[in-house]
Amino acid sequence: MTVRLEGKPVAEAIDQATRSAVRSLPAGEPAPCLASVHRGVDSPFRYYLKRQAKAAAALGISFRDEPLGPEDGPQELIERLAALDRDAGVHAVLLEHPLPPPFDFYRAVATLRPAKDVDGVGTANLGRLVAQMPVQVPAVALAAVEIARHYRLPIEGERVVVLGRSETVGLPLALLLAGKGIGLNATVTVVHSKTRDLKAALANARTIFSCMGRAGMLTREVVPEGSCIVDVGVSTVPDPARPGSSKTTGDADFESLDGWAAGVTPVPGGVGPVTVAKLMAATLEAQRLLRTEEGG
Amino acid sequence: MTVRLEGKPVAEAIDQATRSAVRSLPAGEPAPCLASVHRGVDSPFRYYLKRQAKAAAALGISFRDEPLGPEDGPQELIERLAALDRDAGVHAVLLEHPLPPPFDFYRAVATLRPAKDVDGVGTANLGRLVAQMPVQVPAVALAAVEIARHYRLPIEGERVVVLGRSETVGLPLALLLAGKGIGLNATVTVVHSKTRDLKAALANARTIFSCMGRAGMLTREVVPEGSCIVDVGVSTVPDPARPGSSKTTGDADFESLDGWAAGVTPVPGGVGPVTVAKLMAATLEAQRLLRTEEGG
Numbered sequence: 114m115t116v117r118l119e120g121k122p123v124a125e126a127i128d129q130a131t132r133s134a135v136r137s138l139p140a141g142e143p144a145p146c147l148a149s150v151h152r153g154v155d156s157p158f159r160y161y162l163k164r165q166a167k168a169a170a171a172l173g174i175s176f177r178d179e180p181l182g183p184e185d186g187p188q189e190l191i192e193r194l195a196a197l198d199r200d201a202g203v204h205a206v207l208l209e210h211p212l213p214p215p216f217d218f219y220r221a222v223a224t225l226r227p228a229k230d231v232d233g234v235g236t237a238n239l240g241r242l243v244a245q246m247p248v249q250v251p252a253v254a255l256a257a258v259e260i261a262r263h264y265r266l267p268i269e270g271e272r273v274v275v276l277g278r279s280e281t282v283g284l285p286l287a288l289l290l291a292g293k294g295i296g297l298n299a300t301v302t303v304v305h306s307k308t309r310d311l312k313a314a315l316a317n318a319r320t321i322f323s324c325m326g327r328a329g330m331l332t333r334e335v336v337p338e339g340s341c342i343v344d345v346g347v348s349t350v351p352d353p354a355r356p357g358s359s360k361t362t363g364d365a366d367f368e369s370l371d372g373w374a375a376g377v378t379p380v381p382g383g384v385g386p387v388t389v390a391k392l393m394a395a396t397l398e399a400q401r402l403l404r405t406e407e408g409g
Numbered sequence: 410m411t412v413r414l415e416g417k418p419v420a421e422a423i424d425q426a427t428r429s430a431v432r433s434l435p436a437g438e439p440a441p442c443l444a445s446v447h448r449g450v451d452s453p454f455r456y457y458l459k460r461q462a463k464a465a466a467a468l469g470i471s472f473r474d475e476p477l478g479p480e481d482g483p484q485e486l487i488e489r490l491a492a493l494d495r496d497a498g499v500h501a502v503l504l505e506h507p508l509p510p511p512f513d514f515y516r517a518v519a520t521l522r523p524a525k526d527v528d529g530v531g532t533a534n535l536g537r538l539v540a541q542m543p544v545q546v547p548a549v550a551l552a553a554v555e556i557a558r559h560y561r562l563p564i565e566g567e568r569v570v571v572l573g574r575s576e577t578v579g580l581p582l583a584l585l586l587a588g589k590g591i592g593l594n595a596t597v598t599v600v601h602s603k604t605r606d607l608k609a610a611l612a613n614a615r616t617i618f619s620c621m622g623r624a625g626m627l628t629r630e631v632v633p634e635g636s637c638i639v640d641v642g643v644s645t646v647p648d649p650a651r652p653g654s655s656k657t658t659g660d661a662d663f664e665s666l667d668g669w670a671a672g673v674t675p676v677p678g679g680v681g682p683v684t685v686a687k688l689m690a691a692t693l694e695a696q697r698l699l700r701t702e703e704g705g
Contacts, residue, residue, distance in 0.1 A: 140521075151685045158619065216686035219540055219542070234537030235538050236533060236534065237532060237536055237538070238536065238538070239535070239536035239540060240532030240534065240535035240536025240537070240538075240539070241532045241534055241536070241577050242537060242538070242539070243532070243535040243538070243539060243580050243581070243584075244515055244532050245576060246515070256618075264618070267569040269603070270603045270604060270605040271605060272609070273608065278587055278588070280540045284539050284587075285539070285585070287599075288539075288580065291574055291580075291599045291601070291602075292574070293574065293601070298603035300598065300599070300600055300601070300603075300604040300605070300610050301582050301598065301599050302596065302597065302598040302599075303587045303592070303596070303597050303598075304596055305587070305589070305596070307565070307566045307596075308596040309567065309596070313613065314568065314596050317609065318492070335457060364698045380522040
């Protein structure tokens, strides 16, 4: 039997700590405030935006929806972020990514001080992650690690594979897993589209973090028997049960892996809800950092 | 027969390009200038310092030796670096590392703009390396990659191991090897002191980059037959040939690996001279970057 490693109990434990910390803020301290900046168009980010707003409301965090106007370009984006960085009422800023040209995501996000770059995707935060002294870390990487810890998946000193090498997901996750100071001391292999032999690269892996976004690519033909999969991939595919409509699915082919893998996080319902919970916790943390010199 | 992968021809090719570029600088353009900041005490850095001065002189690069005084602390170090960052006559600054407490290496090096942080060890540069758009990259990581390329060691799409996860050597090298944009598309495993089974982690590796600084740790008992080793480790050990004196050696046990490994870079004479050549090339590059907006 393959265990479904559900995200819900992990997210609930994080949310409980966040809610309690928000309630315990000193009198006169405002609620932590997250601003979410996006193009205001129909994109996968809109779905994530709704979840952010709902989670914030449930935790006593204030949420500011900050859509760009249809005429806004790279300069307007930078001005918006600079204004939010100056705004003492805003503690954390999330910027939609990826952003299509002519937007320059890294140039834009560099406008934020490290503490306010709540998703830790700016180069200042990524560099501090390499140096094992992060300020903010991508929420999805933290969520993948948290779910692995919750279910006590083999990590410390063990052979772990990260599938995918994006600068906002795969590489930060690999740095977290391999690190010493703040890390998990895993022996990490980064596998990607140019890897010659996927099956050989996965052989002997105890835990696999998959961040490819390729629906159902992980089957029992390539995954070692008895391993655990933390599925970070999200794809939208046609729903065979409802012709004409679509559904969300992960990199793991659950049917193929059932009875083969030791455990798999579902998509939806695995890493996703934990990511939202981690983003809310990071918003609270941003407020704390901004109170101290470190975040200034 | 195990091939000794000598650094000399690799360093000479880099130096030739640097010397020719320095000679071709437009009339009125000063020679590139490297400033080397250190504690001025007896440390392993002093040996490296002499090699910097000699290499710079041979290439037409000006070199400024910038020792701290015996009374200088963290604040004086930051002031010195800030002055060098402002100084239009200095293009590249190298700061001794590691630095013992009370010095804070990362805080100090953050005083430099990314182009002048010639060894790419500040968090601004490390973050840009994660995002695959580096300004400066640690010279030792570039040197290890350059020597591997020169001898056409198996890298692209192949299984490669980086032994060691320091933020200034192992992790930047792993990011270079695994990367797509500027990287080498290798399937990289980062192995370190907490790795449970070293031999299993090295199994099937085609090329091993060893940055442990543990003399002779790589023997045929752990290294796969036919693999190549780029030895970045440097240790000082007693010299059995000259009782009472010491010698420099690498992580690879050359005697054990002879006839087993396909190739090994010697220590001394392997990655070392290529690192100095790469540092000089990065000094020239810093001057170019400072001429453009990117470095400003």
